[in-house]
Amino acid sequence: MKKLIVLLALLAAFPPLSTDMYLASIPLLVTRWHESLATVNLTLVCFFVSYCVFLLFYGPVSDRFGRRPPLIAGIGLYVAACVLCAAAGNITIMIAARVVQGAGAAAASAMAFAICKDRFEGHLRQRIFVQLGIIVSAAPMAAPIIGSWAIKLCSWRLVFVIQALLGCIALLGVLRMSESLSQPSKAGFFEVAGSYLRLFRNPPYILLAVTFAVTGVPLFAFIAGSSDIYITRLGYNEQQFGYFFGLNAAAFLVAPIVFTRVIRRFPLIPLLTLAFAGMLGAAGLMLCPWIPAPWRIAVPMWLLTFSFSFSRPPSNNLILEQVDSDIGAASSFMVFGYFITGAFAMWVISLQWEDKITVLGWLGVFASGITILAWLLINRFFVLRQSVRQGG
Secondary structure, three states, X not given: OHHHHHHHHHHHOHHXXXXXXXXXXXXXXXXXXXXXXXXXXXXXXXXXXXHHHHHHHHHHHHHHHOOHXXXXXXXXXXXXXXXXXXXXXXXXXXXXXXXXXXXHHHHHHHHHHHHHHHHOOHHHHXXXXXXXXXXXXXXXXXXXXXXXXXXXXXOOHHHHHHHHHHHHHHHHHHHHOOOOOOOOOOOOHHHHHOHHHHHHOOHHHHHHHHHHHHOOHHHHXXXXXXXXXXXXXXXXXXXXXXXXXXXXXXXXXHHHHHHHHHOOOOOHHHHHHHHHHHHHHHHHHOOOOOOOOOHHHHHHHXXXXXXXXXXXHHHHHHHHHOOOOOHHHXXXXXXXXXXXXXXXXXXXXXXXXOOHHHHHHHHHHHHHHHHHHHHHHHXXXXXXXXXXXXXX
């Protein structure tokens, strides 16, 4: 089981590996290719838009044909796109290659959650989600540091070579993995695709998926705007930026560990409410101009990231607890909502704002406020399935 968890963690880490490792290159490409920041940031936005669209495709396909075939095809596409990114000579080719890379990466993270649902039940699945969260947290911690040193020692192109090698490792793991879906759907493709219509007739699932998707808005905005804030506006170099970003990402590692301890003593619902309130409070700190830079962004973002990461594994499990069938589609739509709102946040922060830290704070306040309100209403009007209530 340990090998499977490591493989699932690598698959789930495709998005942060594909973005965070590349962030330090953005100011460099703005200068080298004489493009605006908003244009270069399209390499992030278009990656996630493509990623989101293909998430919806892989879900029904995996329910019909099993998890391994779309995984093998998607990872192969991802590796090919990484090579194309490394060879890109202008922004047009880079954007096109990133679109293809997003299409391939979608198979990895969508299938990771579906395989967890196939293989594990209830309390055990929650523990697996938490373990995945702890392992995957190493990606946003290490990726920007690896990327910044690759740029310093060689070239930004080496970043995509490293991503291609990680893709090859994941592909070998999938080839050795047995199929997790014991009973593929016998329905035709279009009937399987109709699983999304069935999901929309499941109010608890849809409301939870949409509500929890909004929590990622400030995180994605930070991903897209952090290199501009730290390097261009605050004057730090690529390596210093990597350390700042890696320190912030350490919250992804700490939070799941804390969750595994407190869930043994407290029920899930109040803990999630507290986490969402923590995000709101942290975002509010970024609106305080008397806090000096870089701490006005570094400290609040660490607290916000901690609160988000604390809530994410149980949130994912709680969403999937609301469905008994169409697991691949349910997993895909869950991740789709998270990343499509994230792509929007990336676009917003890429605009020419005078004070991006303030904009980031308001995005956090807005997203966290909506999440808390919707979460309270859902708990008032719906009875949620909670095999995770006792903590597992």
